[in-house]
Amino acid sequence: MVNSTVVDHEIIIVGAGFAGIGTAIALRKAGFDDFLMVDDADGAGGTWHWNTYPGIGVDIPSFSYQYSFEQQRTWSRVYAPGRELKAYAEHCVNKYGLRPRIRFSTSIVRADFDDALHLWRLRTGDGEELTARYVIGATGVLTRPKLPEIAGVERFTGVTMHTSRWDHDQDLRGKRVGVIGTGASAVQVIPEIAPEVAELVVFQRTPIWCLPRPDTALPPVVHRLLGLPGGKLVTRWLSQAFVELTFPLAAHYYGVLPMSKLGERTGLAHLRDQVDDPEVRAKLTPDYALGCKRPSFSNDYLKTFNRSNVRLDTEPIAEITATGVRTAAGHHRVDVLIMATGFKVMESGNMPTFDLHGSGGVRLEDWWDEHRLQAYEGVSVPGFPNFFTIIGPYGYNGSSYFALIEMQTRHILRLLRKARGSHATRIEVTEEANERFFEEMLNRRGTQVFWQDSCTRANSYYFDKNGDVPLRAMTTPEGFWRAGHFDFADYRFTALGTRSGSTVEAAARTTVR
Template sequence: MSTTPEFEVAVIGAGPGGIAAGVKLRKAGIDDFVMLERADDVGGSWHENHYPGIGVDIPTLAYQYSFARNSEWSRFFAKGAEVKQYHVDVARQYGLYPRIRFNANVEREVWDDAGSFWTLHLSDGSTVTARFLISAVGAFVRPKEDVGIPGAKSFKGKVQRPTDWDDDYDMNGKSVGIIGTGASAVQIIPAIAPEVGHLTVFQRTPVWSVPKPDFQVPTVMKKVLAAPGVQAGIHGGVLVVVDLVLRGALKATRPTLDRFDAFCIRNYGKYVARVVRDPETSEKLTPRFGLLAKRPTMSNGYLKAFNRANVSLVTDPIEKITPTGIRTRDGVHHKLDVLILATGYEVFSDPETYRPGTVVGRNGFDLAKFFNEEGLQAYESVSVPGLPNRWTLCGPYSWTGSGWHAFVEMTADHAIRAITETRRRDAQVCEVRKEAADAYHRKVHARADLLRYYLAELNGHVPTYYRNSQGDTTYIRPSGFFEAARGNRKFPLDDYRYDSVVAQEVSA
């Protein structure tokens, strides 16, 4: 049997993580790679999502690659189209487009024990083989197909989803309902409220939404940002602050967290009451859970939208979706022309996101079975024993509060450092040692105890993707940013074992 795959490296995804991996592979002198992207262009979420009002929710200076800093952002918080174009430009600048196969949806990843490479099965029936595999799928793996509401597929009007928005559909004067009040809905609601006839917001859980200090970047500021080292210095300073805050939070006591939440809830309630004129609506929009229990949002228009005469808030639970609208449990039927399903994603930190048989490693090791039985875990969040030559850029206990690009750059560096070392040793197989992975997980799990208290006990009544179905907090890495960066970029090389295909064939 052949032990020579088509490519040395395959990268799944051409979003922010995939682009980071592709650029860093080229910088490392590894040019024999292919990128497999399920969509028809790069950008990931920024290509798939183009709903009204979309934009970044952190300052744009912190939402870019360290190797491709842009001083020409038009806004302090850039809008979606500009962010998408940034990723297109970076992919072009570093010559990634010729290496990308678009409309290539990977359904299964199977390790070939005999050949010591990965076989990727695509939805069109074709396969791609590669010695090394980098999964850059991202945090939000796929939109939730099942919204969990009876009759969801019975609606006969126009259905819009953030990930599949019909820009040509005119909602002017229409009766519109939106289910969900997460990050996407917070941007959509104020963007469409002025044009629709009536907008009904169906809220299960209120969301924290604080003012967004957004503005057009003046020319003089762009010139300053273009000076060598300025953006890097500013971004580095911000990361230091974020690092100190996160480290301090992880050392807090349980009573301190209790008081912190109570203080935030009390004062945010006063803020909402000042912004939203109707007391009853204001009360419904005020969370009764901690600031960090769910993803907080930033918006200058979300709360104000509820002051409009054509916007109403419904908090009665939804009984069912009907062909003509939504029926709530109080017996009211809300007739709609348009239904927006802002109901979220399947997230990388939930075991249910991983389907049995879709990632199969050495000796039949099944990643989904492992995560469901043993809990989500991975060495430095990127590699799992039993999955040789495979790294994921967004894995268990990974996010450290930084911008997305800084995060995926460090995990891409980990994967490429391991690949480079494998090549240096004239080996073909690189697999993290189980004892190293187990020791790492024990440390991380113990350090996450305070996070579990905050998300699973103090705020256990709140639905949030920061806490998974196993009651664990695998979305967040319980360490500062710089500790995570060191761990990924300077891990002990001998925490992996390196073998050659020839040696394996001889021993067999």
């Protein structure tokens, strides 16, 4: 029996940031040409399209924050500014011929799996239906701004903006400015705006570990050296080793390796070097272990608090008034209120960014509410066939997102090749495989930094509402090996006309509309 099903595309990728771009390039290289990328932005780049605040840049060396197959040697600095990442995204889209395959300014609001036809029906914000055999979620985690739940925020009559939606029409010169939050975005924006504003008040809930940043401009001679045989390879390996040491190894093997303790001593010395006032220095000193939340690297952030026009308020915000912010320390009048309050990461509405219903109509968010956040190797969830995610629970280990993207696309391509070779139309991870992986991740907690008592004071977005930290507890090399060697028996491959779970007996043909 041969079944023919009409679908708009074999694969739809939701997201045109680096995860979506990397997935699309991998698909093309592997011979999967019938795909469409959909993104609600009007340009490529994801995080680097939306986030344009002053001072934005990468927080790991640029040599690691790029695809291994498309290494650029013209970065202006070791830590590239955001505009260069945006340009790199556009370069990749153009070089690999992806632009005709992207629909910008299109939001996916819902996706439903059709059990009878083994396909996904996706609905856009305009009410249009798109169908695909497979859906790959590549929406990232740093695109949906998280607004603070503070009484009176709607009463403020001045200018309010979130760092991820920066209003470049606003002139901050001579203004009284308040910044809520001291995470990664704040660490970058605060030193940039402090010299031009009249007054700057920083409202801090939890101090961030801030380490010195080994950053420097890259002169033309370095660019020429990178062009020599092996130049980019050596630089990338050195950069990758630095990244691996500063988070994956330090965080996941805290109880075994001493890197975190060394990092804490470095951070405290940096703080003493940078901040003159002992009282301010004490307020900026974290009381939790390095790694409980993602640390930052900056040579300018801490010393900004030496400026006479900058104040640090660590009291809880009682309310936002029409003219400013009130804490126990008093009422701060501000003209502009900047929300550096981060993003929805391990939260509903972000994983995924659309309402997704799998086999039998089960909603993914409801499944996760019942079973806790989990996904086999960070890619697949049982009951949600033909759906794969790049940045799923227990997928990211804290290294470069580009390492994650290449790791997960390797996993997904193995599945797609297997399905194509066996004429399968439905790919679903087994419950047994998913449970085994989830238990393995939980069993690896013993050496992770997140379970130190002090982490309860970190207010880290790594912790989800169940108190779990759905980061992949392993090194990057182990993750890559597993992506290429997982057992196909961990999945069920079935074809239209056969029962789910049975051997593929009937060929299925996809007709492109």
